[in-house]
Amino acid sequence: MSGAAKRAIVAGLRWTSLRLRLVVVFAVVALTAAVSASGIAYWLNREAVLTRVQDSALESFRKDMQGRAAALPVGPSREELADAARQMAGGQEGYGVLLLGDAASGTPVTGSSDPLLYTLDRVPGALQEAVNRRQETGSGNAAEYHLYWQRTELGGEPYLVGGSRIVGGGPTGYVFKSLEQERDDLNTLAWSLGIATTLALVGSALLAQAAATTVLRPVRRLGEAARRLGEGKLDTRLRVSGTDELAELARTFNRTAESLEKKVADMSAREESSRRFVADMSHELRTPLTALTAVTEVLEDEVDSLDPMIAPAVTLVVSETRRLGDLVENLMEVTRFDAGTAKVVLDTVDVADQVTACIDARAWLDAVELDAERGIMARLDPRRLDVILANLIGNALKHGGSPVRVSVRLVEGAGLVIEVRDHGPGIPADVLPHVFDRFYKASASRPRSEGSGLGLSIAMENALAHGGTITAANSPDGDGAVFVLRLPQDASAPKEDYSGEDGVDGEETPSTGTGADAGGSTAGESGSAPADGRDEAPGEGSTR
Numbered sequence: 396m397s398g399a400a401k402r403a404i405v406a407g408l409r410w411t412s413l414r415l416r417l418v419v420v421f422a423v424v425a426l427t428a429a430v431s432a433s434g435i436a437y438w439l440n441r442e443a444v445l446t447r448v449q450d451s452a453l454e455s456f457r458k459d460m461q462g463r464a465a466a467l468p469v470g471p472s473r474e475e476l477a478d479a480a481r482q483m484a485g486g487q488e489g490y491g492v493l494l495l496g497d498a499a500s501g502t503p504v505t506g507s508s509d510p511l512l513y514t515l516d517r518v519p520g521a522l523q524e525a526v527n528r529r530q531e532t533g534s535g536n537a538a539e540y541h542l543y544w545q546r547t548e549l550g551g552e553p554y555l556v557g558g559s560r561i562v563g564g565g566p567t568g569y570v571f572k573s574l575e576q577e578r579d580d581l582n583t584l585a586w587s588l589g590i591a592t593t594l595a596l597v598g599s600a601l602l603a604q605a606a607a608t609t610v611l612r613p614v615r616r617l618g619e620a621a622r623r624l625g626e627g628k629l630d631t632r633l634r635v636s637g638t639d640e641l642a643e644l645a646r647t648f649n650r651t652a653e654s655l656e657k658k659v660a661d662m663s664a665r666e667e668s669s670r671r672f673v674a675d676m677s678h679e680l681r682t683p684l685t686a687l688t689a690v691t692e693v694l695e696d697e698v699d700s701l702d703p704m705i706a707p708a709v710t711l712v713v714s715e716t717r718r719l720g721d722l723v724e725n726l727m728e729v730t731r732f733d734a735g736t737a738k739v740v741l742d743t744v745d746v747a748d749q750v751t752a753c754i755d756a757r758a759w760l761d762a763v764e765l766d767a768e769r770g771i772m773a774r775l776d777p778r779r780l781d782v783i784l785a786n787l788i789g790n791a792l793k794h795g796g797s798p799v800r801v802s803v804r805l806v807e808g809a810g811l812v813i814e815v816r817d818h819g820p821g822i823p824a825d826v827l828p829h830v831f832d833r834f835y836k837a838s839a840s841r842p843r844s845e846g847s848g849l850g851l852s853i854a855m856e857n858a859l860a861h862g863g864t865i866t867a868a869n870s871p872d873g874d875g876a877v878f879v880l881r882l883p884q885d886a887s888a889p890k891e892d893y894s895g896e897d898g899v900d901g902e903e904t905p906s907t908g909t910g911a912d913a914g915g916s917t918a919g920e921s922g923s924a925p926a927d928g929r930d931e932a933p934g935e936g937s938t939r
Contacts, residue, residue, distance in 0.1 A: 417607040425599030433588035456570040459483040470499035476506025484508035489573030496566035526558040629656035767803035779857040786854040795819030821869040
């Protein structure tokens with residue numbers, strides 16, 4: 396038996412299984428009903444059988460006592476009592492009579508139909524006492540002595556023992572009627588009722604199984620449809636048949652799925668329209684921005700010779716034009732990620748050389764401490780790695796201040812780990828979960844800042860494109876923020892989960908898997924990071 400089949404059987408036997416509970420409930424109800432019916436039937440039959448035998452035996456004994464025993468002479472002998480007892484028993488198997496009287500000499504004598512089996516010692520003492528008890532006669536009681544009976548066991552066999560005495564000094568008689576045949580009949584009846592109860596229990600279990608299958612099949616289909624709907628297959632529908640509650644539930648599911656599909660289609664259309672608008676707008680802005688950039692570069696070269704009143708405005712125009720160009724390039728990169736067209740071009744590189752080149756290109760050598768061994772080789776996209784490092788290091792310099800420490804290590808089970816630590820005030824707790832969000836502003840009172848708010852989100856997208864991730868947290872000692880980039884050593888290998896703890900000193904990975912965008916500055920703009928000591932580190936598509 397396969398593992399899947401075993402798991403299916405175990406799942407079907409769990410108490411939480413609705414099928415099992417239905418079968419158990421059906422079985423309990425059927426067992427209770429069958430046992431109750433069988434018990435009542437057995438009790439009624441038992442009383443009817445025993446009462447019939449008892450009445451027949453006692454009535455016959457009464458007539459014999461009134462006829463044969465009463466006709467005995469006064470002071471009968473032992474032989475006369477024995478003959479009368481045998482005549483009263485009539486030779487019936489399991490039926491005997493014992494007579495007691497006083498002889499002419501006054502001595503007690505007994506006569507039995509079977510002296511070895513039916514003796515006075517076998518008559519219960521309570522019955523003897525009741526038979527010999529003289530009753531007061533009156534309007535409600537015409538006889539001094541009554542007929543009494545008792546069911547007992549003699550030699551391990553069930554017997555009915557009855558007794559009475561003749562009024563006026565006649566003999567006392569006891570009758571013994573074996574109930575063995577009735578016991579056997581009742582045992583047979585009990586076995587029959589037990590078998591019927593068992594069959595009823597089995598039948599109820601089969602009926603419960605059939606009922607559970609009938610009920611659970613639509614429920615299972617509904618669960619499977621809900622699972623497919625959760626997987627994004629919004630065209631999933633249930634076939635509806637019947638008019639019961641389950642059919643109405645299926646109709647409700649279909650209406651819900653149809654409404655959800657329509658809403659998701661509308662949202663997707665709006666999202667696609669917005670994405671296309673951003674892409675088109677970014678593309679259309681590149682042409683005028685190219686001209687503006689050329690003009691601003693000329694103005695920047697001539698700023699020292701301009702009127703002191705005009706120079707600040709020219710400087711502002713140059714800065715804002717450059718910022719606008721970076722924003723357009725970042726927007727285009729974001730649209731490429733959203734459209735799934737961003738490609739990773741892998742190459743085997745020395746990670747320490749790549750980090751050094753990124754820092755040197757942006758003139759950060761004096762502000763960054765690098766702890767990286769040469770010879771750590773990784774198969775990555777060098778250009779995208781440069782974008783990630785530029786944003787992380789620039790963000791730390793802007794918001795945390797120098798010195799910024801960058802360490803590179805290869806951790807077993809965690810791949811390539813690059814840690815960027817600053818010494819700023821840290822990241823506010825309410826900012827931490829949102830630092831990788833696009834256009835997130837930590838301070839609502841300062842919606843405009845030097846960055847575009849896309850730098851860290853682009854860095855995260857580039858890390859995810861490699862199969863890695865970026866996390867951030869405050870340093871345990873309270874001295875600044877820590878960004879940790881985790882990448883597989885070979886991005887072309889099967890993807891692993893690099894979001895867990897990797898033993899980097901001082902890191903506290905937040906449960907959200909996101910990190911800080913700035914080391915706790917008041918500006919707190921997500922993704923803003925200076926480049927070349929004066930502007931934001933560019934996203935992919937605007938490398939320098």
